[in-house]
Amino acid sequence: MSEAVIRVAGLGKSYVTAAGLFPALKGVDLTIQRSEFVAIMGPSGSGKSTFMNLLGCLDTPSSGDYFLVERNVAHMPGDELAILRNRTIGFVFQGFNLLPRMTLEDNVALPLVYSGIGREARREKGRQMLARVGLDGYALSLPARISGGQQQRVAIARALINSPRLILADEPTGNLDSHTSEEIMALFEQLNAEGITIVLVTHEADIAAHARRQVRFLDGFIVSDTATPVSELQPC
Amino acid sequence: MLSAMLGEAWHAMGCNRMRTALTMLGMVIGVGSVVLMLAIGQGAQYAVAQTISTMGSNLYILISGSTSTSGVRTGSGFGPTLNVADAEAISELDDITHVAPVHQGTQQLVYGAKNWSTTIVGTTPSYLDARAWTLTSGYAFGESDVRSASRVALIGKTAAENLFDREDPIGKTIRIRQTPFVIIGTLAAKGQNLDGRDQDDTVIIPLTTAQRKVFGVPFAGSVRTIILQASSAEAMPAVEKSVTALLRRRHRLRDDMDNDFYIRNLAAAADSAAETTRVMSLLLGAIASVSLLVGGIGIMNIMLVSVTERTREIGIRMAIGARQKDILTQFLLEAIMISIAGCLIGLLLGIGGALLINAITDMVIVISGGAVIVAFAVAAGVGVFFGFYPARKAAALDPIEALRYQ
Structure with missing residues (x-):
């Protein structure tokens, strides 16, 4: 019945460093079904960033397979990966990553430039x-004119514009205060309720608690995978 | 897709106006100087070609030898070695279109209370044909006028202006050394020759009349110079040989004797003048091209800086779906747009400068469509060539590294 948006098997990634081959990811198996909301946790160096880069088709694995919506993308050429990033995946970054000299509407519509959509239709x-992220009326503002929380909403709007199956968020609240973080997480929960699969990386337990499943990384392996909200284990 | 890319490139150019303008400046100066230099060079070539064409084409001039009296040697042209019969014999040779004996000197013209010193050319009707000289009014004298030594004259523009002001010279009688001449035609203006002498300051009269009434000749029928025109430039060397052989035979010169005449190729002087200006305009173009090259390197410089500065932007674009070729296209288009915009401004400035020079000096300026098209094509080529390396560098960035770049 349910459909796997992400299925990885034996996924490994090694980097060539001055000290030799460094294995950042040492064979990971994970399946994420449609409409799941998964938090990836782990200390730095645990391999979670590497894992996210692979999930986001920004990088290709050294070993193993990665099925994105049932297609093996482990050995896809770069241009096809770019199309996946454009159509199937939406990215949300810690640093928002908006283009500073573009209006918000142009920022949001930027992915459509690479889908070959006309300018007026894009805008x-x-x-x-x-409007969907609650920022109607800001179309012609520049990113520097709005708050961090608003910028992250714009980034989420950009991620949503091609109606992706999957949203990957890398520390989306890392640059925000706790109140704004809650607002952003509420937005993610709302999107998840609409059926979008969300995978987010965080090292904050209370942020991870918004997800319905937590996956912990350590030294290139998954060490725990639990559907129990972390926040229930901790006093608030 | 391309229009979207153009929009992106346009946007990027607008984002950093100062830098874009400075980058363009290199192209502006490069293209502007190429266009201006080519205009000046081609103008000089045009002016020389114009002057050469007024002399007549494929001409040889025969000059009689010198004489020596009591140890005093005259210059060439004073010996009585060439005569009208020589000219007639030459005209029988192959590949010769016109032959005209010429007796030329300076005399005072008198008309009413005015007088003017000018060059009197005594010759035959073929002279006008050989020099491709037309009349603006009246008619030329014919062979019968030469035979009967008619006192008729054709007057050049400068001489006419000095003698008649705005009066119509046709039908007026002028006097040259007390001999009255009726003006029957006015000559078309030719301007200066290669030496800078005014070709229009002249009066042309029948050869016989000139020799009998104006100059006087020690030996009947002798002439100082004969002008002859070959049928084509290719025929000139053969004509030179056959004319020399004919005259040596006619003058009964033994093999060990020098020629008693000189034969001069007017085309050679013209060619060397044309060659000089051609080399000059090539040189000007070459110097200007260097500035175009420097402009191109300027574009590459700025594009490299731009790629580094916008590494993070490139990373973002890649993350949201830009393919390598999209990034390549974007940066390449930006370079091409900068160079073409610079080129357009340069063209305008170059043409403006050329027109300005034309207006404030008497230099001839020729702006040819070819030069403009070449400058434009080279500018676009420079944009592609110098834009390609930075664009490829941008496209080859690793998206993860680029996103992490601060």
Whole structure:
């Protein structure tokens, strides 16, 4: 019944360093079904960033297989990966990563440039997406004019614009205060409720608690995979 | 897709106006100087070609030898070695279109209360044909005028202006050394020759009349110079040989004797003048091309800086779906747009400069469509060539590294 958006088997990634081959990821198996909300946790150096880069098709694995919506993308050429990043995956970064000299509507609609959509149609869609994250009326503002929380909303609108199956968020609240973080997480929960699969990386337990499943990384392996909200284990 | 890319490139250019303008400046100066230098060079070539064409084409001039009296040697042209019969014999040779004996000197013209010193050319009707000289009014004298030594004259523009002001010279009688001449035609203006002498300051009269009434000749029928025109430039060397052989035979010169005449190729002087200006305009173009090259390197410089500065932007674009070729296209288009915009401004400035020079000096300036097209094509080529390396560098960035770049 349920459909696997992400299925990785024996996924490994090694980097060539001055000291020799460094294995950042040592064979990971994980399946994420449609409409799941998964938090990836772990200390730095645990391999979670490497894992996220592989999930996001920004990098290719050294070993193992990665099925994104049932297609093996482990050995896909770069241009096809770019199309996946454009159509199937939406990215949200810690640093928002908006282009500073573009209006918000153009920022939001930027992925559509690479889908070959005309300029007016792009802007129209961009304004729709801004409205969806509660920022209607800001279409012609520049990123520097709005708050961090608002910038992250714009980044989420950008991630949503091509109606992706999967949203990957890398420390999306890392640069935000706790109140704003809660707002962003509420937005993610709402999107998840609409059926979008969300995978987010965080090292904050209370952020991870918003997800319905937590996966912990350590030294390139998954050490725990639990559906129990972490926050219930801790006093708030 | 391309239009979206163009928009992106346009946007990027607008983002850093100062830098874009400075980058463009290199192209502006490069293209502007190429266009201006080519205009000046081609203008000089045009002016020389113009002057050469007024002399007549494929001409040889025969000059009689010198004489020596009591140890005093005259210059060439004073010996009585060439005569009208020589000219007639030459005209029988192959590949010769026109032959005209010429007796030329300076005399005072008198008309009413005015007088003017000018060059009197005594010759035959073929002279006008050989020099491709037309009349603006009246008619030329014919062979019968030469035979009967008619007192008729054709007057050049400068001489006419000095003698008649705005009066119509046709039908007026002028006097040259007390001999009255009726002006029957006015000559078309030719301007200066290669030496800078005014070719229009002249009066042309029948050869016989000139010799009998104006100059006087020690030996009947002798002439100082004969102008002859070959049928084509290719025929000139053969004509030179056959004319020399004919005259040596006619003058009964033994093999060990020098020629008693000189034969001069007017085309050679013209060619060397044309060659000089051609080399000059090539040189100007070459110097200007260097500045175009420097402009191109300027573009590469700025594009490299731009790629480094926008590494993070490139990473973001890649993360949201830009393919390598999209990034390549974007940066390449940016370089091409900068160079083409610079080129357009340079063209305008170059053409403006050329027109300005034309307006404030009497230099001839020729702006040819070819030069403009070449400058434009080279500028676009420079944009592609110098834009490609930075663009490829941008496209080859690793998205993860680029995203992490601060």
